[in-house]
Amino acid sequence: MIKRNKNYTNLAKGYxxxxxxxxxxxxxxxxxxxxxxxxxxxxxxxxLAPHIVEEMKNFVEALGTKEGYEGYQDDSAGMxxxxxxxxxxxxxxxxxxxxxxxxxGAKCDLGRLQAMFGADVNVAVQDPSxxxxxxxxxxAGAGGKEPVTENGFKDITYMPCLPENGFFPDxxxxxxxxxxxxxxxxxxxxxxxxxxxxxxxxxxxxxNGCVVLFxxxxxxFIRDExxxxxxxxxxxxxxxxxxxxxxxxxxxxxxxxxxxCVVPENLKFDDGSKIADAWAxxxxxxxxxxxxxxQAGGFAAxxxxxxxxxxxxxxxxxENAALIRSALESENFKVMxxxxxxxxxxxxxxxxxxxxxxxxxxxxxxxxxxxxVTPGAGFGPSGxxxxxxxxxxxxxxxxxxCERLKLFKM
Amino acid sequence: MIKRNKNYTNLAKGYxxxxxxxxxxxxxxxxxxxxxxxxxxxxxxxxLAPHIVEEMKNFVEALGTKEGYEGYQDDSAGMxxxxxxxxxxxxxxxxxxxxxxxxxGAKCDLGRLQAMFGADVNVAVQDPSxxxxxxxxxxAGAGGKEPVTENGFKDITYMPCLPENGFFPDxxxxxxxxxxxxxxxxxxxxxxxxxxxxxxxxxxxxxNGCVVLFxxxxxxFIRDExxxxxxxxxxxxxxxxxxxxxxxxxxxxxxxxxxxCVVPENLKFDDGSKIADAWAxxxxxxxxxxxxxxQAGGFAAxxxxxxxxxxxxxxxxxENAALIRSALESENFKVMxxxxxxxxxxxxxxxxxxxxxxxxxxxxxxxxxxxxVTPGAGFGPSGxxxxxxxxxxxxxxxxxxCERLKLFKM
Numbered sequence: 053m054i055k056r057n058k059n060y061t062n063l064a065k066g067y068x069x070x071x072x073x074x075x076x077x078x079x080x081x082x083x084x085x086x087x088x089x090x091x092x093x094x095x096x097x098x099x100l101a102p103h104i105v106e107e108m109k110n111f112v113e114a115l116g117t118k119e120g121y122e123g124y125q126d127d128s129a130g131m132x133x134x135x136x137x138x139x140x141x142x143x144x145x146x147x148x149x150x151x152x153x154x155x156x157g158a159k160c161d162l163g164r165l166q167a168m169f170g171a172d173v174n175v176a177v178q179d180p181s182x183x184x185x186x187x188x189x190x191x192a193g194a195g196g197k198e199p200v201t202e203n204g205f206k207d208i209t210y211m212p213c214l215p216e217n218g219f220f221p222d223x224x225x226x227x228x229x230x231x232x233x234x235x236x237x238x239x240x241x242x243x244x245x246x247x248x249x250x251x252x253x254x255x256x257x258x259x260n261g262c263v264v265l266f267x268x269x270x271x272x273f274i275r276d277e278x279x280x281x282x283x284x285x286x287x288x289x290x291x292x293x294x295x296x297x298x299x300x301x302x303x304x305x306x307x308x309x310x311x312x313c314v315v316p317e318n319l320k321f322d323d324g325s326k327i328a329d330a331w332a333x334x335x336x337x338x339x340x341x342x343x344x345x346x347q348a349g350g351f352a353a354x355x356x357x358x359x360x361x362x363x364x365x366x367x368x369x370x371e372n373a374a375l376i377r378s379a380l381e382s383e384n385f386k387v388m389x390x391x392x393x394x395x396x397x398x399x400x401x402x403x404x405x406x407x408x409x410x411x412x413x414x415x416x417x418x419x420x421x422x423x424x425v426t427p428g429a430g431f432g433p434s435g436x437x438x439x440x441x442x443x444x445x446x447x448x449x450x451x452x453x454c455e456r457l458k459l460f461k462m
Numbered sequence: 463m464i465k466r467n468k469n470y471t472n473l474a475k476g477y478x479x480x481x482x483x484x485x486x487x488x489x490x491x492x493x494x495x496x497x498x499x500x501x502x503x504x505x506x507x508x509x510l511a512p513h514i515v516e517e518m519k520n521f522v523e524a525l526g527t528k529e530g531y532e533g534y535q536d537d538s539a540g541m542x543x544x545x546x547x548x549x550x551x552x553x554x555x556x557x558x559x560x561x562x563x564x565x566x567g568a569k570c571d572l573g574r575l576q577a578m579f580g581a582d583v584n585v586a587v588q589d590p591s592x593x594x595x596x597x598x599x600x601x602a603g604a605g606g607k608e609p610v611t612e613n614g615f616k617d618i619t620y621m622p623c624l625p626e627n628g629f630f631p632d633x634x635x636x637x638x639x640x641x642x643x644x645x646x647x648x649x650x651x652x653x654x655x656x657x658x659x660x661x662x663x664x665x666x667x668x669x670n671g672c673v674v675l676f677x678x679x680x681x682x683f684i685r686d687e688x689x690x691x692x693x694x695x696x697x698x699x700x701x702x703x704x705x706x707x708x709x710x711x712x713x714x715x716x717x718x719x720x721x722x723c724v725v726p727e728n729l730k731f732d733d734g735s736k737i738a739d740a741w742a743x744x745x746x747x748x749x750x751x752x753x754x755x756x757q758a759g760g761f762a763a764x765x766x767x768x769x770x771x772x773x774x775x776x777x778x779x780x781e782n783a784a785l786i787r788s789a790l791e792s793e794n795f796k797v798m799x800x801x802x803x804x805x806x807x808x809x810x811x812x813x814x815x816x817x818x819x820x821x822x823x824x825x826x827x828x829x830x831x832x833x834x835v836t837p838g839a840g841f842g843p844s845g846x847x848x849x850x851x852x853x854x855x856x857x858x859x860x861x862x863x864c865e866r867l868k869l870f871k872m
Binding site for chain 2: 055056057058059060063069070097098099100102104105109116117121122123126127156157159160162163164167168169171172173183184187188192193229231261263304307308309320321322323325327330333334336337338341342343344345346444446
């Protein structure tokens with residue numbers, strides 16, 4: 053019989069979000085009357101903006117005509133005009149269109165990127181972090197030969213991100229020649245790396261032969277003009293960093309599927325070959341490009357009207373985040389000693405419940421408030437005792453969830 | 463510095479189709495007046511059917527409303543109603559919806575499937591075959607430690623498919639516990655495996671602990687009712703076969719991106735765990751589902767109107783294939799001893815140019831006829847001397863290409 057791939061045997065049992073969905077379902081089955089509200093998975097809820105809808109409809113219409121029909125793209129890295137527009141609208145022309153690879157989203161890119169770097173690379177992740185960094189690493193064989201323990205995987209370097217260090221890691225624990233996953237604005241902590249943080253990161257990476265995988269999927273939420281939205285705002289980043297971006301949250305494309313990553317032409321492997329060339333090969337061989345309809349939508353999202361509409365949607369979610377923060381600062385949480393972290397530049401509010409286990413808090417909030425949250429422990433060992441509250445939701449649901457949370461006791 | 467993944471170092475230089483595009487571009491640059499016609503890459507050219515266009519437009523419209531908006535799917539394996547409809551429309555209910563995993567296309571599934579099976583599995587491919595089988599295998603580390611030679615990769619078992627064996631391989635060369643890639647209707651040969659062929663395949667796989675990766679992306683082109691459209695028409699296939707299917711060619715979704723694979727619940731690894739469980743894990747972890755708009759289109763394509771429209775598009779391409787076949791049977795090719803293979807159940811015509819090298823024939827046809835074809839050698843060692851002619855094109859272009867081909871001399 054076919055051998056099971058050992059890299060998969062070691063994976064933690066279930067992926068975090070299906071596990072949450074399972075517990076929610078079980079609770080709902082036991083309490084059919086409960087009106088559950090989700091502040092859990094970061095899933096967008098607001099309709100696509102009218103301008104994007106219009107342009108995608110026009111594109112679909114054109115696909116039904118001989119003149120407007122398009123099949124395979126010449127290059128799986130995306131429509132030339134979209135790569136061009138991303139270069140201008142997001143990077144002010146400082147990243148070339150040829151360095152921009154359009155994709156069906158950051159998660160998919162992460163899987164392919166880690167597969168490209170392979171089993172023999174050193175990996176460092178922020179702890180807590182988006183579970184796909186660790187899972188992708190383990191699936192590619194770079195997590196080590198032993199199963200996961202409560203401290204994580206043996207061959208992965210976990211960099212604790214806690215209130216004590218302002219949620220930005222101490223890089224001195226990172227091995228030479230590592231892939232360093234950094235997410236800013238951070239999922240789950242909501243913390244945004246400062247220019248000084250990223251300057252330190254870029255210099256560390258360059259001095260130690262590392263490549264930074266910079267996940268900027270939430271960059272559109274940054275409203276503080278002093279905070280960097282892209283790692284390429286830092287000098288030298290083009291020599292050491294790959295950046296992932298996404299239309300999922302700002303344009304509501306979680307279901308439509310569209311993102312991109314930047315692989316600068318300066319980036320090289322130890323044999324002197326260009327990382328971008330290897331990436332182009334994998335993109336053409338194991339991927340066939342994002343849906344052309346999604347790309348037409350992304351193109352519309354980045355013109356003047358689209359950018360304005362996106363900012364309105366983001367404001368809506370940021371206002372939700374402010375409401376959640378305010379609820380978590382109410383008296384009942386103060387009594388429990390709960391500490392709330394939320395800087396106003398991310399869709400997540402991160403809260404510490406001292407002395408409690410995340411999954412216990414999750415279960416309690418679900419049963420008392422009928423509100424689904426995300427247990428911090430699901431994001432890594434240092435997430436224990438924390439809860440992530442997502443601000444994606446209709447305003448009336450967020451308000452209702454906040455009212456219920458204000459009555460929570462533990 | 464970051465080490466280069468050795469599995470990539472070994473890959474053949476360029477992926478086949480970008481190489482063809484490069485030569486075409488170079489020729490066009492030297493001959494700006496040439497009106498090049500492509501019978502090369504299997505890229506659809508006919509507009510989407512009206513019913514599919516209508517339903518996708520409606521879906522996009524709904525995404526712009528509070529009631530109709532959808533974000534992440536609960537399960538990356540696809541919309542429940544689409545999985546349900548595939549089960550009924552394609553498998554007559556004999557494959558369960560839970561065994562059907564909707565994806566962004568067969569190529570992407572192949573990359574993820576090979577990654578799941580990992581570096582230690584034995585692999586057997588038809589020779590010639592779709593280059594992604596070999597490339598995906600090599601990228602996952604299962605191709606061996608040595609670079610490619612003119613005989614292919616050392617750790618891959620090549621199963622010659624030639625006129626002498628009716629293009630169906632001798633399975634006795636396959637090692638125990640192998641993944642066996644079989645494509646029917648075949649790309650590039652156009653040959654369709656008979657029920658007897660597949661019966662032999664299924665029995666061999668079961669007796670030898672093998673898993674068949676059955677690529678049925680072209681199954682909608684089968685018009686001969688005695689030929690199997692799915693491997694699951696063969697008893698026992700649910701114990702040993704994964705099937706890949708695609709909306710790309712029948713519905714013109716090459717750019718829209720939609721397909722599915724079937725992973726039956728009976729399939730197990732050597733440790734007794736279900737392959738479907740590992741596949742669900744990778745699907746949720748390194749993929750976030752096909753674009754919901756594409757899924758709405760696929761749902762429409764499989765209702766009564768959609769199925770009828772698809773058959774019309776397929777008839778159009780099959781008529782193109784008949785025209786190409788007829789051109790290749792003209793006197794000038796007979797003089798060269800060219801042998802033509804085309805059974806009327808596939809969009810490809812496969813022709814042997816005895817004593818010639820494929821790339822030489824490619825260059826000659828390009829320069830004499832200004833027609834792009836695909837050199838058989840690009841599909842594997844046994845493809846040498848063959849040329850693949852694709853029937854995807856507007857009728858007037860196919861007719862024009864045929865007229866030019868009738869004057870070809872070598």
